[in-house]
Amino acid sequence: MPVLDRGLPIDDRWTDLADDQDIPAEGAVIVSLERWRAERDALTARRDAVGVRLKSNQLATEIADDLGSLSLVALEFPKFRDGRAFSAARELRERFDYKGEIRAFGHIIPDQYLFLTRVGVDTVVVPADRVGPAWAHALKEISVAFQPALGREEGSSLLRRHLKGTVPA
Amino acid sequence: MPDTHAPALRSNQPADAHAAVYRYDEFDKTFIFERVEQFRAQVERRLKGEITEEEFKPIRLMNGLYLQLHAYMLRVAVPYGMLSSTQVRRLARIARVYDKGYGHFTTRQNIQFNWPKLEDVPAILRELAEVDMHAIQTSGNCIRNVTTDQFCGAAADELVDPRVYAEILRQWSTLHPEFTYLPRKFKIAITGSPNDRAAVQVHDIGLIARKDEKTGRVGFTVYVGGGQGRTPYLAVKAREFVPVEEIIGYLEAILRVYNQLGRRDNIYKARIKITVNEMGADKFIGLIEEEYARLPRQKFHVDPAIVDAIQSHFAPPPWADLPAVSEGFEAAKEADPAFARWTRTNLTAHKTQGYAIATISLKPIGGIPGDADADQLETVADLADLYSFGEVRVTHEQNLVLAHVRQDDLYALWQALDKAGLGTANAGLISDIIACPGLDYCALANTRAIPVAQRIAERFADLDRQHDLGELKIKISGCINACGHHHVGHIGILGVDKKGEELFQILLGGDAGTNAALGEIVGPGFDYDGIIDAVETVVNTFVKLRQPGEIFIQTLARTGHAPFKEALYARA
Amino acid sequence: MLVKAKGTQQSVAASRLLDGEAVWLGAGNTWVEDVAQAAVFEGDAIAQALDFAKAEEKRQTVVDVYPLDVEITEAGTRPTHLRERLKGIGPTVRRDLGKQARQPAA
Numbered sequence: 001m002p003v004l005d006r007g008l009p010i011d012d013r014w015t016d017l018a019d020d021q022d023i024p025a026e027g028a029v030i031v032s033l034e035r036w037r038a039e040r041d042a043l044t045a046r047r048d049a050v051g052v053r054l055k056s057n058q059l060a061t062e063i064a065d066d067l068g069s070l071s072l073v074a075l076e077f078p079k080f081r082d083g084r085a086f087s088a089a090r091e092l093r094e095r096f097d098y099k100g101e102i103r104a105f106g107h108i109i110p111d112q113y114l115f116l117t118r119v120g121v122d123t124v125v126v127p128a129d130r131v132g133p134a135w136a137h138a139l140k141e142i143s144v145a146f147q148p149a150l151g152r153e154e155g156s157s158l159l160r161r162h163l164k165g166t167v168p169a
Numbered sequence: 170m171p172d173t174h175a176p177a178l179r180s181n182q183p184a185d186a187h188a189a190v191y192r193y194d195e196f197d198k199t200f201i202f203e204r205v206e207q208f209r210a211q212v213e214r215r216l217k218g219e220i221t222e223e224e225f226k227p228i229r230l231m232n233g234l235y236l237q238l239h240a241y242m243l244r245v246a247v248p249y250g251m252l253s254s255t256q257v258r259r260l261a262r263i264a265r266v267y268d269k270g271y272g273h274f275t276t277r278q279n280i281q282f283n284w285p286k287l288e289d290v291p292a293i294l295r296e297l298a299e300v301d302m303h304a305i306q307t308s309g310n311c312i313r314n315v316t317t318d319q320f321c322g323a324a325a326d327e328l329v330d331p332r333v334y335a336e337i338l339r340q341w342s343t344l345h346p347e348f349t350y351l352p353r354k355f356k357i358a359i360t361g362s363p364n365d366r367a368a369v370q371v372h373d374i375g376l377i378a379r380k381d382e383k384t385g386r387v388g389f390t391v392y393v394g395g396g397q398g399r400t401p402y403l404a405v406k407a408r409e410f411v412p413v414e415e416i417i418g419y420l421e422a423i424l425r426v427y428n429q430l431g432r433r434d435n436i437y438k439a440r441i442k443i444t445v446n447e448m449g450a451d452k453f454i455g456l457i458e459e460e461y462a463r464l465p466r467q468k469f470h471v472d473p474a475i476v477d478a479i480q481s482h483f484a485p486p487p488w489a490d491l492p493a494v495s496e497g498f499e500a501a502k503e504a505d506p507a508f509a510r511w512t513r514t515n516l517t518a519h520k521t522q523g524y525a526i527a528t529i530s531l532k533p534i535g536g537i538p539g540d541a542d543a544d545q546l547e548t549v550a551d552l553a554d555l556y557s558f559g560e561v562r563v564t565h566e567q568n569l570v571l572a573h574v575r576q577d578d579l580y581a582l583w584q585a586l587d588k589a590g591l592g593t594a595n596a597g598l599i600s601d602i603i604a605c606p607g608l609d610y611c612a613l614a615n616t617r618a619i620p621v622a623q624r625i626a627e628r629f630a631d632l633d634r635q636h637d638l639g640e641l642k643i644k645i646s647g648c649i650n651a652c653g654h655h656h657v658g659h660i661g662i663l664g665v666d667k668k669g670e671e672l673f674q675i676l677l678g679g680d681a682g683t684n685a686a687l688g689e690i691v692g693p694g695f696d697y698d699g700i701i702d703a704v705e706t707v708v709n710t711f712v713k714l715r716q717p718g719e720i721f722i723q724t725l726a727r728t729g730h731a732p733f734k735e736a737l738y739a740r741a
Numbered sequence: 742m743l744v745k746a747k748g749t750q751q752s753v754a755a756s757r758l759l760d761g762e763a764v765w766l767g768a769g770n771t772w773v774e775d776v777a778q779a780a781v782f783e784g785d786a787i788a789q790a791l792d793f794a795k796a797e798e799k800r801q802t803v804v805d806v807y808p809l810d811v812e813i814t815e816a817g818t819r820p821t822h823l824r825e826r827l828k829g830i831g832p833t834v835r836r837d838l839g840k841q842a843r844q845p846a847a
Contacts, residue, residue: 059429081227081310083350087428090347095463109224111211118346134214141207144200146340148468215801216758222804236805238828239839241761269838284838286760537834608824609832615742615824619834648742666742669822 003103004124007113007136014051014072016105030074030103033058036066044069051103056084060091067098075121077106086119093120093150110134114142120150185559187486188253189322191336191479193301201298204305204344208232209291231311231349232294233304238612240284244307245297247563249317249335249359250278254550254559259300261546267293271542274531276603276654277356278316278563279307283610305343310351312342312424316358318366319564322483323526323572325518329361329378329387333480334413337471341417348424352431353439355424356396359389363683368565370404370685371395371657373441374423381410388412393423394445394453397651401687402442405450407457413476418469422461426453486558486573491523495576508583510632511594516579525576527557529569529586530593530601534630538604538622539567548589556582566603568596598635599643599708600626603654607647607664608671614647616664616671621645624701629708638708639720644679657681659722660707661688662700673700675707675737677730680722691734703737710736744822748810751787752779752818753794754828755803763828763840764803765818766790772803774840776829777817 003012016030023029023042030051036043043050051072052063063073073092075085085104092098104116105125113135116124126135193201208228215225229235233244245260252260260280264272267289268282275281285293297303306313315335322330338357342348348355360367361378369375375392388410395404411419423441430448432438438447445453502509517526529549531539541549549569553561556578557571564570569591574582586592595601602625605611607618622645629635644658648665655661661676672694679688695703708721710733715724725733753766754776764772765779770793773779782790787808794806810821820826831839 056433080224081350082433083310083348084429084433086347086350087425090425094465109220111224111228112350115344115346115349132219134219137210141210142200142203142344144196144203145346146343147345149346218799218801222758222798236756236761238824239761239763239831240756288759608827609834613742617833619832623834666744666823669744671823 001105001125002128002131004126004131004135005122007139009131010123014049014103016053016074028071030072033062036063040066040069051101053105054085054088056082056088056106058088060088060096064096067092067096067100070100072101072103073098074103074105074125077104077108080107080109080112086115089116089119089121090150110138113138118145118147118149183255183559184554185253185255187484187558188251188553188560189332189483189486190251190253190256190301190560191248191339191482197301198298201301201303202295204303205291205294205298208294212287212291227309227350229290230309231306232290233307234285234287234290235308236612237283237610238608239610241287241290242610243282243285243290243293243304244275245280245282245302245304246307246314247279247302248339249315249321249332250319250563250565251332252561252563253300254553254561256300256302257546257550257553257561259296259302261543261550263293263296264543264546271540272546273537273606274539274541274563274567274569276565276567276605276652277307277314278319278565279314280563281606283606308354309349310353310355311349312345312351312355312357315339315342316356316367316372316565318360318362319562319570320366320517320526320572321361322485323519323521323524324362325520326364327362327520328380330483331359331361331367331376331378332483333476334376334378334389334416335359336479336482337417337475338420341420348428351424351428352433353436353441355427355441357420365683365685366565368654368657368681368685369395371397371401371654371681372404374420375404376416379410381412386412389416391419391423393457394442394450396440396442397654397656398440399437399649399651400443401651401656402446403685403687404442405445405454407454414471414473415466415469417471418464418466419457419461421469422457422464426456426460430456486560488521488524488573489575491521491575491577493522495523495579498576498579501580505580507587507594508580510636511583511592512579513636514594514598515596519573521573523576525574525579527571527574527579527582528564528596529571529591530595531568531591532595532601532626533590533593534595534600534626535623536590536626537619538602541569545589545591548585549591552582552585566601568601594632595635597640597642599629599638599641600635601642602626603642603644603658605646605648605653607645607653611647611652613650614664615649615666616647616673618645618647618653618662618664621662621664621673621697621700625704628701628705638712641708641721642681643704654681655679656687657685658688659725660704662704663690665694667694671697673697673703675700675703677707677733678722678725689730691730692738706736707733742824743807744810744824746808746810748821749783750781750811750813751783751808752776752781752811752820753790753806754779754809754825755794755797755806758801758804766794772797775817776820776825779811779818781811781813781818 002009028049049071053074235242358367358372359376376389392404515528562570602622604618604622608614644654645662646653646655657679674694676688680686767773830841
């Protein structure tokens with residue numbers, strides 16, 4: 001499935017593995033939390049990067065001790081209305097200081113994209129028939145925010161402007 | 170009475186220059202117009218089929234747009250209930266141009282329009298944006314409009330003016346990236362008076378602003394997990410005192426715990442009150458404290474300079490130096506008993522000598538509680554300009570307030586209100602009823618609520634009788650979602666569907682005030698005709714039992730429910 | 742609250758996407774604004790009518806499609822449940838608004 005970064009499809013190096021799929025000898029793979037726990041040694045013995053998928057009911061704390069070994073954490077949206085992953089991303093960045101890639105997948109709509117980037121999500125997996133200009137557009141629709149953000153856009157907060165008389169860049 | 174006192178006439182400023190509304194700067198304006206264009210594009214995508222109704226629904230709800238029984242309904246935010254006369258006139262214009270000539274004020278201090286077309290909504294939102302208004306987060310599973318005491322900044326009993334904090338919370342919660350897809354809606358109320366007029370204990374978070382006696386620091390007692398709906402709970406105290414600098418960090422902690430642990434498997438168990446009560450308050454509060462302890466608190470620090478900057482929007486209007494007693498006011502009361510009666514119920518003590526707070530009843534006998542037509546809105550705007558610095562407030566009891574009226578001007582004000590059908594002397598009395606829209610408008614309702622309110626008011630139409638009964642709050646909901654606050658009515662009425670027929674249950678003993686309490690159902694329900702007689706039976710029982718000076722809720726507390734039950738059901 | 746339809750005679754209600762007007766599926770798969778003119782379905786025809794209505798949702802014509810119990814009267818189709826009858830007329834507290842305020846169809 002296409003992966004978007006900054007609104008545009010990218011070449012993706014990751015292979016998203018179902019639990020019954022064999023682990024390939026080479027290449028970056030994403031596995032479930034359960035599989036990570038069960039096959040951790042085999043996964044870390046490989047040369048290539050490992051990522052872990054969290055379901056929406058799996059908190060960031062469950063993976064906290066392993067973050068040093070993980071290049072990617074993928075957060076699931078079983079339904080776009082299930083917003084737990086927003087907090088999971090925030091916890092990964094803010095509480096556990098995670099610097100790797102955070103990826104959102106599942107049922108996500110463009111209207112959530114800006115929020116996702118603001119809680120620290122880097123990439124979004126989107127079904128092919130849903131790729132379109134709405135995603136890049138969604139990042140530009142609202143240029144100001146009232147809260148401090150995480151991730152690439154860190155810093156801008158409309159509330160803070162009351163201090164400086166201006167919105168920080 | 171000549172209106173030469175009116176501040177508007179002595180200055181070349183706009184008449185509402187001193188209205189205490191948060192006025193948008195260029196960044197706020199950029200934001201609000203971007204938001205309008207965003208919604209316009211979302212509507213276009215919906216009409217083209219690029220997003221499904223399922224996906225569009227939360228988007229339109231977070232812009233205040235519902236689909237109701239007969240039409241769409243647009244709920245416009247009135248932040249903490251404050252409006253300028255310019256804004257009120259714009260609401261009147263929207264009612265005329267895009268709706269059917271009226272609006273409905275709600276228990277969350279907002280206003281609803283009952284008949285907008287989807288295709289017109291972007292244009293309506295643009296009209297609102299032009300006067301610093303919006304419909305953001307008036308619905309949806311997000312942090313809703315923060316509500317507060319309708320008398321803030323004017324009441325004699327106030328310790329801290331909560332508006333500046335309500336505005337900070339409004340900004341903090343607006344399009345919050347983490348908390349826009351919560352398990353369920355989230356309501357925050359804030360009061361700054363020991364006499365709670367904001368019902369903080371029946372909100373997801375309730376804040377009581379106060380000053381630390383020793384240090385003079387402002388902070389909040391934080392309550393969490395209250396709510397009405399089908400499973401009502403009074404909130405539990407999470408912390409006795411959170412200093413104002415820390416309040417956003419503390420709320421972030423509460424919301425983050427709730428967003429991660431609140432139930433998402435059952436919409437009826439998804440509110441924070443259920444999380445708190447299933448988990449146990451101590452455990453939940455423990456999780457909040459843990460989260461708060463590890464948050465980067467500095468990031469959420471509310472700098473005193475922010476408070477000061479926002480405070481400037483709520484500077485007191487230039488009150489005049491007036492004598493404590495207005496001779497004109499005293500004389501008018503003597504001369505006109507109808508006016509004197511209005512002053513007994515619809516005035517509240519102002520903190521400044523020579524002024525009063527006037528409640529404008531939107532509960533004319535037989536009228537629809539909370540409705541105001543475009544002409545009435547314009548009348549109120551004009552009167553606000555003349556007599557109250559161009560400022561109008563919306564109360565959670567679905568009335569309006571002019572907060573800074575000179576006592577000298579009260580008689581002229583009341584005469585003008587009375588002419589417009591807005592001068593009913595019933596604030597806080599039996600006909601000042603809260604009612605949800607019910608099945609006359611609402612897609613979720615089981616029964617009607619408005620006509621029940623209308624017929625009770627008509628039964629007790631005699632104002633002398635109402636005044637004799639004293640304070641008595643009736644609150645009516647047309648289903649168990651409790652939008653009509655029936656749990657906290659002195660007399661609560663809940664409509665239920667019984668095999669396709671409307672049936673109404675009576676609850677007694679609820680209280681939304683400082684001594685918050687949930688009412689109890691007294692017994693089997695009554696049909697559409699019987700409910701009015703039943704209410705009268707309850708009232709007559711009170712009259713029989715009351716001791717001198719007692720109001721309904723006091724008598725009930727003294728006697729218990731038994732004599733009322735007996736009166737209601739003994740005949741059967 | 743919406744009541745589940747379970748009678749032998751049912752109609753299909755919806756709201757028009759553009760303006761939110763309450764409509765019902767009428768004869769010949771057209772949407773009508775007057776519930777009295779709602780088509781009445783029985784047996785397998787109920788599911789077929791619902792399928793058509795759901796397809797109409799996908800065509801951005803209507804939203805909030807659902808079946809409701811009705812009876813056939815001299816004045817036309819009549820919903821059996823209060824909520825659905827009110828949907829057919831408008832607010833009872835504002836007789837000047839909604840469908841009830843319109844000129845009756847000739």
